[in-house]
Amino acid sequence: MMRILVMTAVAAERDAIQRGLGQDSRFEYALAGVGIAAAAVNGALKLAKADYDLVIIAGIAGGFAGQAEVGSLVIASEIIAADLGVELLDGFSSLDELGFGSTRISVASEAERVTAALQAAGLKAQAAPVLTVATATGTAATAAALAARVPGAAAEAMEGFGIATAAQQRGVPVLEIRAISNAVGPRDRDAWRIGAALQALESAGSVIAEVL
Numbered sequence: 682m683m684r685i686l687v688m689t690a691v692a693a694e695r696d697a698i699q700r701g702l703g704q705d706s707r708f709e710y711a712l713a714g715v716g717i718a719a720a721a722v723n724g725a726l727k728l729a730k731a732d733y734d735l736v737i738i739a740g741i742a743g744g745f746a747g748q749a750e751v752g753s754l755v756i757a758s759e760i761i762a763a764d765l766g767v768e769l770l771d772g773f774s775s776l777d778e779l780g781f782g783s784t785r786i787s788v789a790s791e792a793e794r795v796t797a798a799l800q801a802a803g804l805k806a807q808a809a810p811v812l813t814v815a816t817a818t819g820t821a822a823t824a825a826a827l828a829a830r831v832p833g834a835a836a837e838a839m840e841g842f843g844i845a846t847a848a849q850q851r852g853v854p855v856l857e858i859r860a861i862s863n864a865v866g867p868r869d870r871d872a873w874r875i876g877a878a879l880q881a882l883e884s885a886g887s888v889i890a891e892v893l
């Protein structure tokens with residue numbers, strides 16, 4: 682039997698995906714906390730305690746304009762630490778470009794099958810790069826800079842790369858599934874549709890339980 686670790690930043694996200702996945706003993710749950718540092722540490726601690734076959738990072742996220750609308754789902758085709766590098770007077774240089782490592786982590790082969798199953802179930806879902814940022818975007822300028830830095834990026838959140846780094850170091854494949862609660866850009870907390878995003882996450886869970 683597969684042993685699958687599902688990590689979310691907060692309890693509301695865990696509860697939503699757990700409702701969808703249902704009573705299925707293949708899935709175990711852990712909270713990552715908010716942000717890349719907490720997520721990396723909590724991911725590493727959890728992964729050191731047991732052997733998992735797969736890690737699913739799940740939660741809500743910001744969606745890039747024209748790429749992912751509120752209430753839709755983004756399945757990471759790649760998990761990218763989009764602000765890990767140095768700011769330059771005329772741009773940004775990533776850790777990769779500096780020769781200090783990689784800011785990109787590949788996802789499990791199941792990503793394509795999961796995306797297809799979500800679409801077949803009638804959910805609005807797509808596979809695209811998901812960015813991990815240390816600071817949630819709050820201006821149109823930053824949103825545009827990130828979109829230009831990673832063409833095709835559909836979502837940004839704050840934990841994926843941390844958990845994925847811990848998983849990668851233990852050789853465990855990862856999936857990241859994000860439900861869009863808000864647009865990436867000028868901060869407007871009143872416009873966040875957390876309920877719709879959590880509902881999408883729950884719906885995704887019931888499909889994922891069938892397809893994995």
Ligand SMILES: O=C(O)c1cccc(C(=O)CC[C@H]2O[C@@H](n3cnc4c(=O)[nH]cnc43)[C@H](O)[C@@H]2O)c1
Pocket residue numbers: 690691693694714715716740741742743744814816817818837838839840862863864865866875
């Ligand atoms: O207030 C609530 O009820 C509630 C329920 C579930 C989750 C939250 C969060 O605030 C989770 C924070 C979490 O969300 C990700 N996120 C969402 N939108 C963005 C964004 O535009 N940019 C970056 N991250 C975003 C992120 O992963 C945070 O950890 C509240």
